[in-house]
Amino acid sequence: MTAPVTGDDLHPWQQALxxxxxxxxxHPELAYLxxxxxxxxxxxxxxxxxxxLTTSNANAARGTYPWANRTTELVERTRERVARFLGDTEPDRSAVHFTSGTTEGLRVIARDWLPGFLRDGDEIVVPDADHQANITPWLEAQQLLARQGxxxxxxxxP
Ligand SMILES: Cc1ncc(COP(=O)(O)O)c(C=O)c1O
Structure with missing residues (x-):
């Protein structure tokens, strides 16, 4: 049980956040972790x-009708803003990829991106204490990676 967080315990910036x-x-009594x-x-x-959802819900980069164009534009603008936020100095040539979550992001890395940088005899070491999100993608890519040694x-x- 945690003690309730009250406004008095917090700095003004924390209250504003x-x-x-x-x-x-x-739910002011909860601390979400x-x-x-x-x-x-x-x-x-x-x-x-x-x-x-109420103005332009459509697939990005697939359609040519106005809603789809607007969605594509929003995604590209967001990609640029995220790249800039992460310090990319050439945001329009950025490599920002959106995935559904951590597991899917690591799947893309393990399966599609990292193999191009690995050589025969390399090893990928994953601590068994890691979250499943960082174990499953490597086990799934195991056979593919084994083909290149x-x-x-x-x-x-420990
Ligand atoms: C600590 C922790 N890390 C990573 C994840 C990854 O989740 P996802 O692949 O759903 O983004 C989770 C999901 O429960 C988590 O609790």
Missing amino acids: RAQFPIVTQ DSAATAQKPQAVLDTVQSY VHVRVVPM
Whole structure:
């Protein structure tokens, strides 16, 4: 059991930050620590998602009708902003990829990106204490990597 967080315990910047999250303001007694699994959304994100779904919900980079064009533009603009946020100095040639989550992101790395940099005899070492999100993708890519002589080892952590 944690003690309830009250406004008095917090700095003004912390209060301002919490105030952006409706779910947090509705449950002021809770401290949410599961952001790696699901991030809570601030009002700005909730508003943007609502606006997107009610004005231009369509597939990006696949259609030629106005909603699809608008979605493509939004995705590309977001890609650039994320690249700039991460320090990319040439954001329009950035390599920002959006995936559904950590597991899928690591699947893309293990299967599609990293093999190009590996050589016969290389080893990928994964601590068995890691979250499944960082174990499953490597085990799934094991056979593919073995074809180029790369071995995946899941090692016990002391
Ligand atoms: C600690 C931690 N890391 C990573 C993940 C990855 O989740 P996902 O692949 O669903 O993004 C989770 C999901 O529960 C998690 O709890």
